[in-house]
Amino acid sequence: QVQLVESGGGLVQAGGSLRLSCVASGRTFSRDGMGWFRQTPGKEREFVAAISWSGSSTYFADSVKGRFTISRDNAKNTVYLQMNSLKPEDTAIYYCARHQSGRYDWGRSYDYWGQGTQVTVSS
Numbered sequence: 001q002v003q004l005v006e007s008g009g010g011l012v013q014a015g016g017s018l019r020l021s022c023v024a025s026g027r028t029f030s031r032d033g034m035g036w037f038r039q040t041p042g043k044e045r046e047f048v049a050a051i052s053w054s055g056s057s058t059y060f061a062d063s064v065k066g067r068f069t070i071s072r073d074n075a076k077n078t079v080y081l082q083m084n085s086l087k088p089e090d091t092a093i094y095y096c097a098r099h100q101s102g103r104y105d106w107g108r109s110y111d112y113w114g115q116g117t118q119v120t121v122s123s
Contacts, residue, residue, distance in 0.1 A: 002026040002112040004096050009117030012086055016121070020081040022096030022114060030074040033099030035110055036081045038092035038119075048094070049081060050104035059104045064090075086121045093118050 008020040022034070035050035049070040050059045058070050067086075072079040079096060093116040102109035 002028075002098055004098065004112055004114035006094065006096050006114045006117040009094060009119045011120045011122065014086060014088055014121055014123050016086050017082070017084045018086065018119060020083065020094055020096075020117060020119070022079045022081075024077045024079070024096075024098065026077075029077045033104065034072065034079040035097050035099055035104060036070065036079075036094060037097060037107060037110075038090075038094045039116075040092045045095075045107050046092075047105040047107070050099065051079060061105070083119070086119075088121045088123045091119060091121050 003025040004022055006022045008018060012018055031053050033052050036048040037045050038048050039045040047061050048064055049068055051070045051072055055072050067084050069082045095116045096114045097110035098112040099109055100111040
């Protein structure tokens with residue numbers, strides 16, 4: 001069983017920054033790819049970013065490229081999402097998830113999900 005707990009969300013003005021954290025339980029974290037998704041009411045879940053188990057490969061949605069970075073600390077079982085130059089359209093609940101297999105930008109490729117953390121960007 002894997003548990004994922006996100007933190008770091010909050011309210012920020014447009015142009016500001018936030019860093020989200022996701023702490024994972026379980027012994028296999030250092031061998032797991034991880035991803036971040038987001039969702040707003042009435043919209044489908046959207047891929048944001050992902051990172052391979054080693055951290056050597058990262059993937060980003062076009063909407064966040066150049067503004068967001070993803071990183072991980074396997075010693076702390078933690079994956080981070082650094083969000084800079086935030087825009088009101090980044091407002092959403094952000095979820096981290098464990099990658100099981102398949103494309104990193106597909107939600108179906110992930111088997112465990114956290115409860116989410118709210119990010120609100122005011123204009």
